[in-house]
Amino acid sequence: MDPSVLGQIDQVRLNFSPRGLMVLNAAIGLMMLGVSLDLKLEDFKRILVAPLAPGIGLAAQFILLPAFTFLLVWILKPLPSMALGMILVASCPGGNLSNIMTYLAKGNCAVSITMTAISTIAAIFMTPLNLSLWGSLNPETAEILQAVSLSPIDVFVTVFVILGIPLILGQVLTRTFPGLADRVRRPFKIFALVFFILIVCAALAANWKYFIAYVGMVMFAVFIHNALALNLGYWSGRVAGLGQADARAVCIEVGIQNSALGLVLVFNFFEGLGGMAIVVAWWGVWHIIAGLATAFIFTRIPLPPGETATDPEACRLS
Template sequence: MSIDDVVLSFTPGSLVILNVVLAVIILGIALEVRPADFQTVLRSPKAVLVGIAAQYLVLPAVTVGLALLLNVPASIALGMILVACCPPGGISNVLTHRAHGNVALSASMTAVSNLVAIAVMPLNVALWARLNPGTESLMREFSLDRWEMLIQVLLIIGLPFALGMPLARRYPRITDKVRPWVQRIGLIALLVFIVSGTASNLGPLREHLGTIFLVVLLHDAVALAVGYWTAAAVRLDEPSRRAFAFEVGARNTGLGLGLTLTFFAGLGGMAMVAAWWGIWDILAGLLLAAWWRRRDARAGRAAAQPPDAEPPAAEPPAAATNGADR
């Protein structure tokens, strides 16, 4: 069976649970936002604007090209585009910290990107999907209502931000204690939902798992590279490049999965791309962060090692004796 004909079945109750989980994840991000994050935007507007452009223009454009190059089925291509149009997840800040990246820039980009996504994401999905004949036909088939998607994204992202930011500003001590638990619970709940939902629908998808794995692996690697090299192109320093890599590479694919189940009837290729990406980008991000940490440690040891001692100078030759000395 073609993966474009596979539809994952989820009950209405499970969709409500998923939306609540997504709202909790966004609330964890919102509780972390501080006024200083927006001061970073004012101090470094160029970096943040370039980061937003990398996420919502460069990555979707590269994604469309990658899907055409790989010649993947239309539902997988549309899943790739949807993931590319999602805002960054809160895990990007954790990965940036572990990789010795610019955490302040990462936090600022996460906050701004999620707010921008409320208005931009529905338009972005419709825009980039039209550039691939297969995905354009799927968009027509499902008659995506951009305004309805806007309302959905507003509820999932906008409402938690509207609640979380004032709470963090008014009760900083309490939110500092609560935030890590909110973030962990949200992430664990999302992973449980993805694993259990995928397992219950695994039968018709079994023959496509290899394709999904390879597509997500390549797409995630490209997204990380787009972030890093976009920052390099505008000559940002190494910590900022690492922040860009994770801001562009770590997408909130739980949101993509929720939108797939709500607006695309659980279309198999889309749902599997979003579900597996949500697991793989954490694994790939941790591996990349660990590699960067090890590279920094090696560089630190090399810098601390004293230079090799210089060889001793040769002794001057003994003066020749002559007959006068005797």
């Protein structure tokens, strides 16, 4: 592709009407409410009882992955908007599909669910902090942050509304009306996920010519970035002395990012900047493929004696 055409991705703005943006925000809010309905108080307390595996995972999620992403951007030298999209993805918490993928990978679902619970809260602070910090250290991405006058406080407020409020509402509903929460948990999760997928598909359809023109540019970067995240999660766990089941859970949690939150931030603060939007959107597709492939590979490797795969209930699948 002609270099002049490649550079256009830094000027392209993907279309999303104000009403469409409100629907997108509502969709991820519903998704996070579904996640919250799946969490119990014990999931938050577990890190106090068995802190090593979740602690290693959270460090890999919020410290190592953003730092290594910054180095990867320096090595690959993608276009500025693509680079900032990679930094944004690395700044997001784990995705809502990580628990079921941990189960498929025969990992420790208790570790996975605890990381989901804690990372969702931590992201309210860590996502704006990492995006601002690592984005400002790269001169080219720093120009984008300066051009949009990005305020970490504004990002914090948005992330709190999108993640924090649904998390609080879900926990209040679970504790106040446990029977109702049990009945609506599974259908609500399915509805919220399908609703979000429909919204993303509608956005892609409205911007299909841009998506087709530029997605090939980001495939390689996302492939390398996601492989880095999966390996970083797994090997940080193994180096820290975690068992196979725990390391598999950390691997999946770090490799499956909340790209939905990333999309919300791209359209709320960066006006759908082309490289950022397509990197985040393609990550949302690719991490499912890569996560399932990783889980399949793990199923072919028996757990060591003394380690057992968790049952469906441990991952809230039954």
